[in-house]
Amino acid sequence: MKGMVFTEFLGMVADRFSENMVDDIIEDSDLPSGGAYTSVGLYDHSEIVKLVESLSHRTGAPAPDLVKAFGHHLFGRLQTMHPEFVCGIDDALDFLESVDKVIHVEVMKLYPDAMLPRFETSREGNRLQMIYRSPRGMEDLAQGLIEGCMEHFSQVVRMERHKRPDGSTEFNLERLQ
Ligand code: HEM
Incomplete structure (x- = not known):
């Protein structure tokens, strides 16, 4: 999956929640990439799934609502x-x-x-x-x-x-x- 998808997702998390929330969900998710995304890089699709799950866990919002x-x-x-x-x-x-x-x-x-x-x-x-x-x-x-x-x-x-x-x-x- 293109890094752009990840950078946009984390940008949305920073805007709606906070920069701290971005750091927290990256830490919770234990990602192979370590969460350092560049827009031109390619990353495993499972990383976005983990980030969404971590955000859902921390905010209490259902994962499908966050993805929508x-x-x-x-x-x-x-x-x-x-x-x-x-x-x-x-x-x-x-x-x-x-x-x-x-x-x-x-x-x-x-x-x-x-x-x-x-x-x-x-x-x-x-x-x-x-x-x-x-x-x-x-x-x-x-x-x-x-x-x-x-x-x-x-x-x-x-x-x-x-x-x-x-x-x-x-x-x-x-x-x-
Ligand atoms: C300006 C319009 C659009 C552009 C430039 C665009 C471009 C892209 C790009 C760059 C990706 C990421 C590919 C990757 O991660 O490797 C993507 C994925 C995706 N696009 Fe579009 N897209 C557009 C509109 C739409 C619209 C309107 C829909 C829905 C009907 C859509 C549905 C999707 C979905 C669901 C994915 C995720 C990959 C998947 O489901 O397998 N896109 N698109």
């Missing part, structure tokens, strides 16, 4: 770092439909070692179905990113999320305004 909150934060950061992907799009569903076929394809060219999920999409007017597949199982992060995206476009979108028998996760989105 991170998704919101990360969406804001990604669009600041890569405004070209959002530029010219004024609808959340159009944007989300483009994540797999356009945005993550471009991300792969910029960062060939990125580990990205797959989204299978089907669109009918104001409805979009996204099926999320990833060996890392970060559906809470996907949900937070989707919610962050809706907020960015200031649209009201109803979301339903289901686990599928094959382990993938289905997001059914309906734009209400």
Whole structure:
């Protein structure tokens, strides 16, 4: 997993909690990297899982809520770092439909070692179905990113999320305004 994901996560922890909380969860997590992340480095996915668990333990907030909150934060950061992907799009569903076929394809060219999920999409007017597949199982992060995206476009979108028998996760989105 790209170091950028870790630096953004720890940045969110510093903003919402404190720098001390960052040091405490790194210490609690007993990480192979020692917690010294650079945005261009690559780290094991299990390290983010441990950091989230440690934060959950210290704050009492459920881990899935923390990961979703991170998704919101990360969406804001990604669009600041890569405004070209959002530029010219004024609808959340159009944007989300483009994540797999356009945005993550471009991300792969910029960062060939990125580990990205797959989204299978089907669109009918104001409805979009996204099926999320990833060996890392970060559906809470996907949900937070989707919610962050809706907020960015200031649209009201109803979301339903289901686990599928094959382990993938289905997001059914309906734009209400
Ligand atoms: C400006 C838009 C976006 C950019 C530039 C972007 C880029 C990235 C990058 C660099 C990573 C990290 C890869 C790694 O750790 O190796 C990532 C991971 C991920 N992205 Fe995106 N992304 C964008 C939007 C989205 C949106 C809107 C969603 C949700 C629908 C999404 C879903 C995910 C998920 C869930 C992961 C975690 C890896 C996994 O699940 O296997 N991304 N993305």
